[in-house]
Amino acid sequence: MKKLCLLGLAVGLAxxxxxxxxxxxxxxxxxxxxxxxxxxxxxxxxxxxLRLISIGPEMPRELIRKEIAxxxxxxTFNSISRPENRPMQDAAMRSRLKIPMxxxxxxxxxxxxxxxxxxxxxxxxxxxxxxxxxRIAAQEASADSxxxxxxxxxxxxxxxxxxxxxxxxxxxxYLVSRIAKVMVQAYQGKSxxxxxxxxxxxxxxxxxxxxxxxxxxxxxxxxxxxxxxxxLPPYRxxxxxxxxxxxxxxxxxxxxxxxxxxxxxxxxxxxxxGFKGLAVSDHGAIFELxxxxxxxxxxxxxxxxxxxxxxxSMNDSLYGKELPGLIKSGEVPQSDLDNAVRxxxxxxxxxxxxxxxxxxxxxxxxxxxxxxxxxxxxRAEARDVAKRSLVLLKNEKQTLPLEKSAKIAVVGPLxxxxxxxxxxxxxxxxxxxxxxxxxxxxxALGDKGQLVYARGSNITTDKKIVDYLNFLNFDAPEVxxxxxxxxxxxxxAVQAAKQADVVVAxxxxxxxxxxxxxxxxxxxxPETQRKLIAALKATGKxxxxxxxxGRPLTIGQEQDQADAVLxxxxxxxxxxxxxxxxxxxxxxxxxxxxxxFPRSVGQVPMYYNxxxxxxxxxxxxxxxxxxxxxxxxxxxxxxxGYGLSYTDFSLSNMALSSTTLNKSGKLDASITVRNTxxxxxxxxxxxxxxxxxxxxxxxxxELKNFQKVMLKAGEEKVxxxxxxxxxxxxxxxxLKYVAEPGKFNVQIGLDSRDVTQQSFELL
Ligand code: NOJ
Numbered sequence: 001m002k003k004l005c006l007l008g009l010a011v012g013l014a015x016x017x018x019x020x021x022x023x024x025x026x027x028x029x030x031x032x033x034x035x036x037x038x039x040x041x042x043x044x045x046x047x048x049x050l051r052l053i054s055i056g057p058e059m060p061r062e063l064i065r066k067e068i069a070x071x072x073x074x075x076t077f078n079s080i081s082r083p084e085n086r087p088m089q090d091a092a093m094r095s096r097l098k099i100p101m102x103x104x105x106x107x108x109x110x111x112x113x114x115x116x117x118x119x120x121x122x123x124x125x126x127x128x129x130x131x132x133x134x135r136i137a138a139q140e141a142s143a144d145s146x147x148x149x150x151x152x153x154x155x156x157x158x159x160x161x162x163x164x165x166x167x168x169x170x171x172x173x174y175l176v177s178r179i180a181k182v183m184v185q186a187y188q189g190k191s192x193x194x195x196x197x198x199x200x201x202x203x204x205x206x207x208x209x210x211x212x213x214x215x216x217x218x219x220x221x222x223x224x225x226x227x228x229x230x231x232l233p234p235y236r237x238x239x240x241x242x243x244x245x246x247x248x249x250x251x252x253x254x255x256x257x258x259x260x261x262x263x264x265x266x267x268x269x270x271x272x273x274g275f276k277g278l279a280v281s282d283h284g285a286i287f288e289l290x291x292x293x294x295x296x297x298x299x300x301x302x303x304x305x306x307x308x309x310x311x312x313s314m315n316d317s318l319y320g321k322e323l324p325g326l327i328k329s330g331e332v333p334q335s336d337l338d339n340a341v342r343x344x345x346x347x348x349x350x351x352x353x354x355x356x357x358x359x360x361x362x363x364x365x366x367x368x369x370x371x372x373x374x375x376x377x378x379r380a381e382a383r384d385v386a387k388r389s390l391v392l393l394k395n396e397k398q399t400l401p402l403e404k405s406a407k408i409a410v411v412g413p414l415x416x417x418x419x420x421x422x423x424x425x426x427x428x429x430x431x432x433x434x435x436x437x438x439x440x441x442x443x444a445l446g447d448k449g450q451l452v453y454a455r456g457s458n459i460t461t462d463k464k465i466v467d468y469l470n471f472l473n474f475d476a477p478e479v480x481x482x483x484x485x486x487x488x489x490x491x492x493a494v495q496a497a498k499q500a501d502v503v504v505a506x507x508x509x510x511x512x513x514x515x516x517x518x519x520x521x522x523x524x525x526p527e528t529q530r531k532l533i534a535a536l537k538a539t540g541k542x543x544x545x546x547x548x549x550g551r552p553l554t555i556g557q558e559q560d561q562a563d564a565v566l567x568x569x570x571x572x573x574x575x576x577x578x579x580x581x582x583x584x585x586x587x588x589x590x591x592x593x594x595x596x597f598p599r600s601v602g603q604v605p606m607y608y609n610x611x612x613x614x615x616x617x618x619x620x621x622x623x624x625x626x627x628x629x630x631x632x633x634x635x636x637x638x639x640x641g642y643g644l645s646y647t648d649f650s651l652s653n654m655a656l657s658s659t660t661l662n663k664s665g666k667l668d669a670s671i672t673v674r675n676t677x678x679x680x681x682x683x684x685x686x687x688x689x690x691x692x693x694x695x696x697x698x699x700x701x702e703l704k705n706f707q708k709v710m711l712k713a714g715e716e717k718v719x720x721x722x723x724x725x726x727x728x729x730x731x732x733x734x735l736k737y738v739a740e741p742g743k744f745n746v747q748i749g750l751d752s753r754d755v756t757q758q759s760f761e762l763l
Pocket of ligand 1: 106150203247282283516
């Protein structure tokens with residue numbers, strides 16, 4: 001114990017690797033320092049650096065420490081506290097070269113304080129709020145000894161069948177790219193070497209969100225133009241913002257798994273984009289090269305991966321085993337190994353670990369007595385961000401906001417669901433610390449109004465689905481049924497509704513339904529909950545649906561039945577309070593959808609900026625050989641960018657400063673936005689551009705800018721957007737990024753559907 005404490009205190013030269021105190025390699029010179037260190041490394045020590053290992057049945061704590069001390073492990077993931085990680089760093093300091101370990105974790109939307117899931121964060125369209133969530137996540141994670149996160153996850157997702165839609169920031173290239181940059185800067189702060197920063201590793205490179213059929217881990221087959229234009233820019237934005245790492249996707253890209261894809265990993269990422277950081281495989285992905293059918297055995301898989309440029313092998317089973325032989329036989333050149341080792345050491349250097357291996361671990365005597373202590377949470381910030389992420393989808397007859405003096409029936413399987421509130425990938429979040437909808441509402445009411453609770457239904461009555469969800473990801477079953485018969489639950493809720501002035505029903509998905517490996521063919525709210533909604537509707541009481549879900553759901557019928565609908569995603573530790581803030585009007589909702597809501601699953605993929613076609617659907621003219629579904633309306637249920645407020649906003653006086661734009665010039669697009677209602681509120685003014693006739697087909701519109709504006713009741717502001725040639729560029733058939741002269745439509749709206757338009761000509 002004493003020894004551990006001493007090692008824990010070691011932040012000076014005594015703990016530095018051999019190379020650090022060498023006269024020939026001052027630590028200030030990264031390249032020279034690493035080159036000098038590498039000269040001293042044996043083959044085994046080099047390979048050890050490429051192995052990223054998690055504590056588990058095959059790698060118990062004692063064994064992992066032994067392996068670290070022997071120089072056989074470069075970093076761990078999933079061990080998330082200082083007392084857990086300190087002994088491992090101590091072990092590294094006992095190794096021959098004292099190369100520090102790094103400690104990684106999936107800090108996606110918060111660490112101990114859980115913020116809304118990424119899709120919710122994106123719904124805020126509030127870069128400041130999103131950035132704050134990322135910074136706090138970094139502070140909390142680094143205070144728990146973590147050095148690097150596998151985030152941001154910036155996979156564009158246009159197929160809500162994909163369960164990981166919840167983990168990304170939606171469908172739009174521009175919005176996701178903006179958020180990618182903000183998140184990287186938030187995690188890394190001024191530098192990933194700061195004690196309260198963590199390194200970002202953007203994922204999943206690349207195109208994971210486009211898996212065929214929305215089925216997780218499936219293939220991706222995509223035209224180069226679509227890749228460059230739509231799917232790749234967010235990763236690039238994260239890298240340009242300085243992300244130190246990249247996590248490589250599990251899917252294949254046009255026939256070659258990302259993990260062995262030299263075009264993706266070398267030509268694009270390293271050569272074209274100039275990425276100089278750490279490329280980490282996804283969990284077990286190198287072994288999966290056998291399953292993909294591109295490697296005949298483990299040896300070939302390891303060879304393909306290292307040659308493609310996978311520096312670190314997550315949950316490694318093959319690098320450690322196969323690389324020694326591959327290097328000795330010359331099948332893998334030493335330079336490939338050295339490149340990978342250099343990146344791993346470079347990342348550790350950038351994390352500040354060579355200067356101080358205990359930078360984020362700190363001293364044992366400073367360890368928090370209780371890692372889950374309330375004092376370690378950032379509740380106020382979480383509540384503030386969460387309320388900004390909520391999207392009001394419907395509000396008839398001013399059903400919302402609710403009176404605090406009302407008698408309210410709170411029903412639904414998600415009304416008292418602390419685990420679901422946090423959403424998937426909830427890092428170190430504790431369900432016991434998350435505020436449920438019921439708790440949030442009852443705190444908001446105090447002794448004024450009255451809440452009557454009834455569960456009303458289970459998440460689903462499909463036992464197979466419950467078993468799947470409970471088996472899937474979690475140690476303990478988290479979808480726990482009320483054993484009473486379905487009708488009895490509904491009847492109880494109906495009784496509660498009848499006694500109340502208004503009904504609030506928390507319905508949707510359990511968090512595991514929107515998670516890795518949780519693809520769905522059906523985007524409906526599960527049937528038993530729909531029966532509940534119908535029964536509540538039949539009471540004639542005003543009905544408010546509070547949706548909790550990690551993807552767009554097909555809620556046409558439920559929307560019709562409800563008087564008000566609030567999309568809350570999974571809104572995190574403070575979700576219940578934040579939702580109550582909106583339900584009772586203490587905060588005026590300002591969120592906008594970052595993803596289209598289809599009417600039915602058959603419309604998928606459905607996204608606002610689709611390409612133009614030769615026979616576009618003409619509303620009001622069915623059967624005229626245009627592109628349409630004859631059995632469904634041909635519009636989304638809610639378009640991208642949509643979201644209501646308790647006040648109203650109008651747009652007027654759109655103007656362009658000129659009808660022409662020179663290639664080196666700038667154009668001002670302006671519009672007056674006015675709060676025409678009686679409450680102060682925020683809205684998002686969105687700028688879209690359409691290239692009317694290009695050398696190839698172009699989207700009907702593309703988001704190019706937006707501003708979130710706060711307006712007092714009755715107030716108006718003139719909003720300005722600057723447009724220049726860069727906003728008009730696209731990847732043409734030769735993959736050249738160009739702006740072509742001709743006509744452009746500029747559209748401004750408060751969502752992507754209702755816009756006002758003006759045009760100009762690029763000369
Ligand atoms: C697999 C997931 O695909 C990835 O996103 C995650 O970072 C790793 N597991 C580590 O948990």
